[in-house]
Amino acid sequence: MSLHDVSKSLRDVPGLPLAQDGGPVFAEPWQAEAFAMTVRLHERGVFSWSEWAEVLSQELYRPGRCADGSDYYECWVAALSRILSELSIVRGDDLERATKAWQRAAEATPHGKPIVLENDPLGKGAA
Amino acid sequence: MHDHDNHDHHHHGNEFSDMQARVKALETLLTAKGLIDPKAIDAIVETYETKIGPRNGARVVAKAWADAEFAQWLKDDATAAIASLGYTGRQGEHMRAVFNTPETHNLVVCTLCSCYPWSVLGLPPVWYKAPAYRSRAVIDPRGVLAEFGLALPEGQAIRVWDSTAELRYLVIPERPEGTEGFSEEQLAELVSRDAMIGTAIALEAA
Known part of the structure; x- marks a missing residue:
């Protein structure tokens, strides 16, 4: 799967901050790294993009999130940790x-x- | 989350925020399982790295060129001057602007991505994080600049600045000739990320 295909599937990611050209926007390097690992794991078939979006949206709709959405990638990392744990890949x-x-x-x-x-x-x- | 930074002691070492450490931990564990390759991750990051920056930094430079009062403020208190444009780092790091002159060219190094002014320059390029860049830039800055295709006049000294977790540098390149009457938007177009790290100069006016 190419990055172009990833960009298309990004539309299925709830609430992803996007730049004008449709690519994701990162505030800090770890956010980009977490994003890139997720893309790579999906490419490897570890999980489908819809499975990922489901887990991510559960994290995003938890109560107590920052009103301005600045903790979006904290939720992303929590979702990635959880899906890997549920798949028995990372305890x-x-x-x-x-x-x-x-x-x-x-x-x-x-x-x-x-x-x-x-x-x-x-x-x-x-x- | 970054409350370590508020203590008034100096760190001789480094620190990772919980998120930085967690992401590195995931990377380590997934790499060990053969599920990801750090090089592939870098390649994806590289593809997206220009998304938030360095346009913010370019606007800072353009304003400094166009507005002498702002330039002076930037010299005196870069943290406040940059924050006035709405670009603030999430860790409250201090910024210092170093101005290129005909006598001195400035170059910024650091091996740690934690010592890069993300709020104005976006994500650091992969080469900036490479140990070879820092060590060589300190020993032979002119040679490193030549590899970037930048040949400085012989009489121009090169000053190398080492970013730290507390203080990060932004190079203000010299304003190119023939840009009188340019708007700040037009000026910002001439400022690349590399010009604000010091591995390039501002582009010529078209």
Whole structure:
């Protein structure tokens, strides 16, 4: 599936912020990365776009969201985590462990050096 | 979510927000399972990276060219001047504008995508995040600029600025000749993302 096809299926994504030319708009790199991973997993057939839209919309219509929609990609990441957990691809506790490992790795990395998971002082990484 | 940033101590290292770390964690776990390839992810990001920027930054530059008072404000307090146009970073980072002159060309580096002024430049290009760019830009800036197709006059010094999580730089290129009477919209068209990182200069007026 090409990016062009993805753009077409983007119309089925509830509430996606779009630029004038129809492409998605990102405020920060992690948002683009989360978006790109989702596109890739869909290309690999891990889930259909309608399955994805269903899970995402459940996250988007939860009570307590920011009125201005600025937490759209927080919902996106929550939906991605949940669909991967439901499909038994990424377990929730593995994800929590890997998240904390990356945070420790970032804090242990001196400025000017690339942040890599090996810098996690506890060294357990994501495994 | 970014409440770490409000403490009044200096970080010598880095930090990831919960979302940055979670997305990296997903990427690590999915890569380990062979479901994604970071290169493929980069390629998709690259395709979309110009969507939010760097048009905001180009408008800042165009206004500085057209409005001397704004240019002075930008020199004195770039964070406030840029915020006055509605472009504010979500992490409250400080901005500094560095102005190119005939004597000095400015170039911004940082290996960390967390040290890029997203609010004005959008997402960082893949090469900006590459360790080779930073290390080489510091050692041989003229050589790196040559690879970008930019040959500066011999007498023009190059100053390299290292972005940090607290302070991010925006290069204000020199206004091109022959643009008197241009509107701010016309001027903004001449300002590329790379010109605001310092790996290019403003485009010639058509």
